[in-house]
Amino acid sequence: MKRVYEAAAYGADPVRDCFWTTTAPVPSCDAVSGEITVDVAIVGAGFTGISAAYHLASAGLKVALLDANYPTFGATGRNGGFCCLGGGKITNKQLDARFGQDERRLYRATEVAAVENAKSLIHTLGIDVDAHSTGETQLAHNPQRAASFVTDQIHVMDDYGVNATLHSTEDLAELGMKGAFHGGLTIPIGFALNPRKFALGLLSAAMDKGAMVFAHSPVSRIDPMPSGYHLCTDHGRVVAKRFIIATNGYSSDDMPDWMRARYMPVQSSVIVTDPISQERQHEQGWFSDQMAYDTRFLLHYFRKLPDNRFLFGMRGGLKYNRRSERAIQKLIRHDFDAMFPSWRDVPTAHYWSGLVALNRTLAPYVGPIDGYEGGFAGFGYHGNGVAMASYVGGILADLAQGKTTTYPYPAAFRDAPKRFPLGRKRRWLLAPIYRLMTAYEA
Ligand SMILES: Cc1cc2nc3c(=O)[nH]c(=O)nc-3n(C[C@H](O)[C@H](O)[C@H](O)COP(=O)(O)OP(=O)(O)OC[C@H]3O[C@@H](n4cnc5c(N)ncnc54)[C@H](O)[C@@H]3O)c2cc1C
Structure with a gap:
């Protein structure tokens, strides 16, 4: 690959000390062996x-779901659990210019639909996801960003049709979100969850409906043959008329060739503390259940978990080796200590990292794979992606059945991303971007 x-x-290695692995076991699944034919x-x-x-x-189709490792191995089983708006970085100005105002409105409505979709799946399937938080709170890291919350509040109403609440620093302290923040804005859409429990609940429902799930089955080739596509793994192959690529940050540039350089994998890192007593929470002034993030370009995201641990995440390194991971682990602990100084002595036994994906379109791609009739992909x-990827799976299922999807499906999602320059060295484009954006943020 x-x-x-x-x-x-x-x-x-990156997921060895992930906190979520201690909360829900992944069912053991066989590897593909021999030949299996599915729809x-x-x-x-x-x-x-x-x-x-x-x-x-x-919908009654015969399905084989294959993972190179095991279900939830990728970002899905190791994220921050913010089930929230987002999925892209495209601005309203860019949406208006490229697709028009109606499509811009549809795009923003789709973000809301993705959160509602996650909520509805959790409710319908009765998945216990340890949910908490009423929407999400953005915290200003400088006075300028706090001032801009007034216009952000208007944009939130225009984009999502909800009233966002502004908070002064005093309000934040009262709400249990005290810190070196210059103000806050709560958008009442979204909630926090245990991502592994959500994914495994959905997986169990898929298996109950008859989906065949395979672990340790890296697909190394997809060959178009008269009998259908042959998806080749180490010990067997799956034959199918249609296939879906759902590998996001863990994609390979040759799986299939069409994917080459269309996505930018980026590392993100998380720490989770030992449980923090109520007394120590009040000492720091953070006792809220609200999920929050700051306004930095390379933002910090954080929340108190239902068992009083604290989860804190930020960007990861530009390469992956033991040394770079140690450096990122040190950096994330440094930033955590700076933002929550009363908890400097609280151990963080859990550190892990994983890969997300960006597209040049700044929007997710959901659609056909050119040159592979019956092949579809969803990534970026x-x-x-907690809300958006689970939503995109619904669109892909419709596309793979040749149906016109009933999900809101904006034009920006159908715009196949152009390739990044530098091919497999493209991650080095991130270094100057990180430097430039953080220089402006001081
Ligand atoms: C540290 C971190 C924190 C995050 N926090 C949040 C958050 O709080 N909220 C939020 O909304 N999003 C968050 N995200 C992003 C979110 O987790 C992802 O967008 C989402 O999980 C993507 O899901 P996916 O199914 O598309 O890809 P993944 O979950 O990454 O799954 C891809 C799978 O493909 C498999 N695979 C790859 N190649 C092959 C192959 N050739 N054959 C077979 N299998 C293959 C991999 O093993 C992997 O399991 C975070 C991500 C990370 C890494």
């Missing part, structure tokens, strides 16, 4: 692939 980061970034084969068992499998199996959630 032709990948962008060092091989270890795709192995077990639709899905490559990648994260939110995108699991959701597509659930919808396809519910820009670090916000």
Whole structure:
């Protein structure tokens, strides 16, 4: 497989100390062996692939869901659990210019629909996801950003039709979100969850509907043959007329060739503390259940978990090896200590990292794979895929059945991303961007 980061970034090491692994066991699944014929084969068992499998199996199709490692191995089983707006970084100005105002409105409505879709799946399937938080709170890291919240509040109403609440620093302290913040804005859409429990609940529902799930089955080739596509793994193959690529940040540039340089994998890192007593929470002034993030370009995202641990995430490194991981782990702990100084002595036994994907369109891509009739892909959630990837799985399931989807499906999602320059060295484009944007933020 032709990948962008060092091989270890795709192995077990980055996820060894992930907190979520202690909260829900992944069912053991066999590897593909021999030949299996299905209607639709899905490559990648994260939110995108699991959701597509659930919808396809519910529609009565024969489905095989394959993961190179095991279901939820990728970003799905190791994210921050913010089930929120987002999925892209495209601005309203760019949407207006490229697709027109109606499409801009549809795009923003789709972000809301994705959160509602996650809520509805959790409710309908009765998945216990340890939910908390009423929407999400943005915290200003400087006075300028706090001042801009007034216009942001108007944009939130225009884009999402809801009233966002402004908070002064005093309000934040009263709400249990005290810190070196200059103000806050709460958008009342979204909630926090245990991502592994959500994904495994959906996986179990897909299996109940008859989806066949395979672990340790990396698809190394997709060959078009008269009998259908042959998706080749180490010990067998799946034959299917249609297939879905759901590999997002864990994609390979040759799986299939069409994917080459169309996505930018980016590392993100998380720490989780030991449980923090109520007394120590009040000492720091953070006792809210609200999920929050700051306004930096390379933002910090954080929330108190239902068992009083604290989860804190930020960008990851530009390469992957033991040394770079140690450096990022040190940096994330440094930023955590700076923002929550009363908790400097609280241990963070859990540190992990994973890959998200960006697209040049700044929007997710959901649609056909050119040159592969019956082949579809969904990727590029820009670090916000809990709601969006599980939503995209629904669209992909419709496309793979040759149906016109009933989900809101904006034109920006159908715009196949152009390739990034520098091919497999493209991650080095991130270094100057990180430097430039953080220089402006001081
Ligand atoms: C540290 C971190 C924190 C995050 N926090 C949040 C958050 O709080 N809120 C939010 O909305 N989003 C968050 N995200 C992003 C979110 O997790 C992802 O957007 C989402 O999980 C993507 O789901 P996916 O199914 O498309 O891909 P993934 O979950 O990454 O799954 C891809 C799967 O494909 C498999 N695969 C790859 N190649 C092959 C192959 N050739 N054959 C078979 N299988 C293959 C991999 O093993 C992997 O399991 C975070 C991500 C990270 C890494």
